[in-house]
Amino acid sequence: MSKKNQSKADAHSFFSCIEKNFDKAARYLSIKKGLLEQIKSCNAVYRMHFPVKIGKEIQVIEAYRVQHSHHKLPCKGGIRYSIKVNQDEVMTLAALMTYKCAIVDVPFGGAKGGIKIDPQIISAENIEKITRRYTSELIKKNFIGPGIDVPAPDYGTGEREMSWIFDTFLSIRPGEVDALACVTGKPVSQGGVRGRKEATGLGVFYGIRELCKMKEEMLSVGLDIGLNGKKVIIQGLGNVGYHAATFFHEAGAIIVALAEREGAIYNKKGLNVSNVILHLKKTGSILNFPESKNIEDTEKALELECDILIPAALENVIHKHNANRIKAKIIGEAANGPVTPEADDILGKKGVLIIPDIYLNAGGVTVSYFEWLKNLSHVRYGRMEKRFSENMNTELLQVIETSCRKKIPIEEKKMILRGPREIDLVRSGLEDTMINGFHKIRDLKKSLKIENLRTAAFVLAINKIIDSYEKLGIFP
Numbered sequence: 001m002s003k004k005n006q007s008k009a010d011a012h013s014f015f016s017c018i019e020k021n022f023d024k025a026a027r028y029l030s031i032k033k034g035l036l037e038q039i040k041s042c043n044a045v046y047r048m049h050f051p052v053k054i055g056k057e058i059q060v061i062e063a064y065r066v067q068h069s070h071h072k073l074p075c076k077g078g079i080r081y082s083i084k085v086n087q088d089e090v091m092t093l094a095a096l097m098t099y100k101c102a103i104v105d106v107p108f109g110g111a112k113g114g115i116k117i118d119p120q121i122i123s124a125e126n127i128e129k130i131t132r133r134y135t136s137e138l139i140k141k142n143f144i145g146p147g148i149d150v151p152a153p154d155y156g157t158g159e160r161e162m163s164w165i166f167d168t169f170l171s172i173r174p175g176e177v178d179a180l181a182c183v184t185g186k187p188v189s190q191g192g193v194r195g196r197k198e199a200t201g202l203g204v205f206y207g208i209r210e211l212c213k214m215k216e217e218m219l220s221v222g223l224d225i226g227l228n229g230k231k232v233i234i235q236g237l238g239n240v241g242y243h244a245a246t247f248f249h250e251a252g253a254i255i256v257a258l259a260e261r262e263g264a265i266y267n268k269k270g271l272n273v274s275n276v277i278l279h280l281k282k283t284g285s286i287l288n289f290p291e292s293k294n295i296e297d298t299e300k301a302l303e304l305e306c307d308i309l310i311p312a313a314l315e316n317v318i319h320k321h322n323a324n325r326i327k328a329k330i331i332g333e334a335a336n337g338p339v340t341p342e343a344d345d346i347l348g349k350k351g352v353l354i355i356p357d358i359y360l361n362a363g364g365v366t367v368s369y370f371e372w373l374k375n376l377s378h379v380r381y382g383r384m385e386k387r388f389s390e391n392m393n394t395e396l397l398q399v400i401e402t403s404c405r406k407k408i409p410i411e412e413k414k415m416i417l418r419g420p421r422e423i424d425l426v427r428s429g430l431e432d433t434m435i436n437g438f439h440k441i442r443d444l445k446k447s448l449k450i451e452n453l454r455t456a457a458f459v460l461a462i463n464k465i466i467d468s469y470e471k472l473g474i475f476p
């Protein structure tokens with residue numbers, strides 16, 4: 001381990017970092033200690049080892065599924081494939097899911113899964129074997145099911161893995177009518193919902209856009225209102241970072257730097273995100289992109305001049321050793337846990353506005369909720385109302401045209417007539433969720449005079465969880 005990583009790892013466990021944030025928030029509430037302990041702790045940790053034949057060898061695979069909270073069921077959260085997976089990490093990510101779901105009013109308890117493998121060096125065939133075996137282990141112990149625990153994609157997994165999980169579940173539980181709802185993030189052709197893939201990145205965009213509309217906050221960091229012309233750096237070009245970058249680019253922000261594992265690229269006039277992706281597909285790396293400067297040490301990209309910094313990869317990338325060198329005025333936590341508590345304090349003192357992960361990256365689970373509902377209702381969004389809305393709109397336009405004695409141009413007419421498609425409904429549901437979530441946190445921050453948005457977000461989450469415990473009558 002490098003000296004730098006050593007000192008990071010020595011500091012605290014990831015779980016205790018989240019507990020610190022929780023404890024700060026608890027000071028604003030008068031809740032019994034035992035109840036706070038119950039909310040904080042992980043309800044169930046399933047650590048497994050199973051053998052998989054890879055080539056001629058048998059390999060023992062280490063994997064986890066952690067259910068952090070059962071206050072609402074099913075539990076919900078992604079599955080991560082990474083060689084760095086460990087129990088502390090999965091427990092922390094599961095806890096973050098609980099708070100995230102509470103903040104955006106998604107009725108799930110938090111969970112997370114992880115398999116300790118490097119998917120970049122394992123063949124697709126072997127990843128399939130491992131995924132299917134992991135799923136059957138979950139089924140054996142009743143750790144998966146539409147009303148029990150519903151996995152989704154995370155770092156290192158995607159639609160492909162989710163469809164293997166679904167297929168394995170269905171083959172072991174044939175005839176289960178709600179089987180499609182046992183996992184979300186599936187391909188649309190296999191019961192997925194339109195708009196799930198880009199949901200986390202789009203949610204990140206909506207959340208930061210909302211903050212940038214606030215006069216008071218923008219004034220505090222010396223920025224103009226709106227996204228147009230704002231300089232943005234994105235770390236991580238996976239599913240979340242890539243989509244976030246695309247939405248910011250389309251909204252007129254200037255993407256000055258993009259960072260990946262192998263290094264970063266920089267152009268103060270802005271990078272064209274879709275061209276960078278084409279370059280990445282062609283060469284296997286973002287480096288040497290035309291009209292940009294290479295930055296070999298990818299961590300250095302976080303320290304470049306910009307207005308908005310979006311860490312969209314892994315945890316703990318902003319820590320006490322680099323926090324002082326961060327120049328961004330706004331940090332949008334697209335990843336889970338990218339800022340350590342020490343860094344959070346340093347940045348807070350510098351006046352940096354941090355939009356916390358437990359709110360900002362909740363777009364993924366929000367649209368997963370829509371997918372789960374779609375699977376349970378067995379009907380595509382918009383199927384019932386699309387034609388009805390179109391007929392209503394046609395009649396309305398006819399009345400307007402006759403009474404105004406004026407014809408509406410055909411192109412405008414088409415726009416107004418169109419009934420909602422699944423993607424329209426999913427995106428508007430996501431936009432509404434992200435805007436409402438932001439204002440609930442901001443209002444709470446103001447009314448209780450809370451020091452920052454993260455603590456306010458935790459206060460909101462704790463309040464919501466307490467509410468549902470009270471409704472269950474467990475803690476009168």
Ligand code: GLU
Pocket residue numbers: 076077078079150151152153154155184336361362364365366368
């Ligand atoms: N892995 C995503 C997250 O961290 C999505 C979870 C889900 O959709 O259940 O929020």
